[in-house]
Amino acid sequence: MSQKFKKPPLVPQVTTLWDYPSQHYGDIVQGDANYRGATPSYIIWNLLQRYTKPGALVIDPMCGSGTTLDVARDLERRALGYDVNPTRKDIFRVDARKLPLEDEKADFVFIDPPYSTHLDYSDDPRCVGKLSARDGSYYEAMREVIGEIHRVLRPDRYMGLYVSDSFEKGKGFYPIGFELFGILKEFFTPVDIISVIRHNKTLEMGNYRRAADEGNFFLRGFNYLFIMHKAPTSSEKQKSVKKASRPEGQVKQASRHQRPNDSRPRHANVDSEHADERRKPFGDRDRKRAGENLSQHKKRPDQAQHRQKKKRFRKD
Numbered sequence: 001m002s003q004k005f006k007k008p009p010l011v012p013q014v015t016t017l018w019d020y021p022s023q024h025y026g027d028i029v030q031g032d033a034n035y036r037g038a039t040p041s042y043i044i045w046n047l048l049q050r051y052t053k054p055g056a057l058v059i060d061p062m063c064g065s066g067t068t069l070d071v072a073r074d075l076e077r078r079a080l081g082y083d084v085n086p087t088r089k090d091i092f093r094v095d096a097r098k099l100p101l102e103d104e105k106a107d108f109v110f111i112d113p114p115y116s117t118h119l120d121y122s123d124d125p126r127c128v129g130k131l132s133a134r135d136g137s138y139y140e141a142m143r144e145v146i147g148e149i150h151r152v153l154r155p156d157r158y159m160g161l162y163v164s165d166s167f168e169k170g171k172g173f174y175p176i177g178f179e180l181f182g183i184l185k186e187f188f189t190p191v192d193i194i195s196v197i198r199h200n201k202t203l204e205m206g207n208y209r210r211a212a213d214e215g216n217f218f219l220r221g222f223n224y225l226f227i228m229h230k231a232p233t234s235s236e237k238q239k240s241v242k243k244a245s246r247p248e249g250q251v252k253q254a255s256r257h258q259r260p261n262d263s264r265p266r267h268a269n270v271d272s273e274h275a276d277e278r279r280k281p282f283g284d285r286d287r288k289r290a291g292e293n294l295s296q297h298k299k300r301p302d303q304a305q306h307r308q309k310k311k312r313f314r315k316d
């Protein structure tokens with residue numbers, strides 16, 4: 001008799017190789033289980049745990065089935081989702097190349113764009129999934145999207161882009177990950193590159209595997225997750241220098257950067273209450289919400305044990 005698959009507990013990923021055997025964590029579904037091209041929710045959970053605090057404003061410019069919105073709310077972050085083909089009421093119909101958000105409002109941006117033409121998402125002509133990596137039009141559009149992400153992200157904050165390379169039989173291989181990383185680097189500083197193991201059903205299907213073997217090509221076994229940082233503005237750098245030399249309590253407000261001559265409607269009133277706070281990694285409250293056994297994490301080796309372990313590790 002077949003046993004029901006039991007999901008392992010959701011724990012923080014600590015290496016640059018990420019893996020979790022389910023599309024969703026916990027007993028509920030984040031996003032839509034039937035949406036083709038949805039992001040595995042544990043990826044967004046890990047990013048938000050590491051790089052944001054409760055109350056932070058999270059943006060997903062290509063929100064698809066809304067996985068980012070559900071994970072953000074699960075962790076008590078605020079979230080705004082955009083897409084040219086909204087699948088639910090809390091996603092705004094917007095082209096990611098023109099986000100209706102003021103400059104420097106977001107505390108974190110996550111994006112899982114189409115990987116050029118690998119899936120047909122909608123009939124909307126603005127969908128970047130209709131653009132070719134071969135003629136470069138896909139990269140031009142993604143440069144605009146990445147520029148918008150940079151514009152709406154607060155200085156000294158992080159963003160994550162999840163993407164796969166593409167191989168099309170008869171057309172060739174497109175290193176979409178490398179190309180997008182090159183564009184990201186024009187705007188941001190790289191923090192890390194994560195390789196995420198794909199568990200797509202097609203990878204297990206005999207006919208797909210046979211075709212790859214006989215046709216001398218490879219199936220996509222991993223996705224890239226690029227984690228990038230937006231530089232603090234020079235005025236922020238100065239502010240932190242001044243703050244360090246100023247007596248406590250005399251903290252000056254920084255003026256906000258406004259773009260002139262821009263009449264686009266904006267999602268106002270989304271200021272973070274936590275703008276100057278850095279996320280303390282993995283609070284107990286967040287773990288509890290994700291259904292994890294807290295006692296495992298509370299038991300810490302005492303200092304002496306810890307030092308011994310460190311020594312042993314060095315010898316290895």
Ligand SMILES: C[S@@+](CC[C@H](N)C(=O)[O-])C[C@H]1O[C@@H](n2cnc3c(N)ncnc32)[C@H](O)[C@@H]1O
Nearest residue numbers: 038039062063064065067083084095096127128
């Ligand atoms: C890989 S899916 C996103 C999946 C999503 N993270 C989820 O978990 O459901 C890519 C999405 O990008 C959207 N998209 C494509 N071009 C867009 C554009 N120019 N502006 C906004 N969204 C776009 C598509 O409609 C699709 O929903």
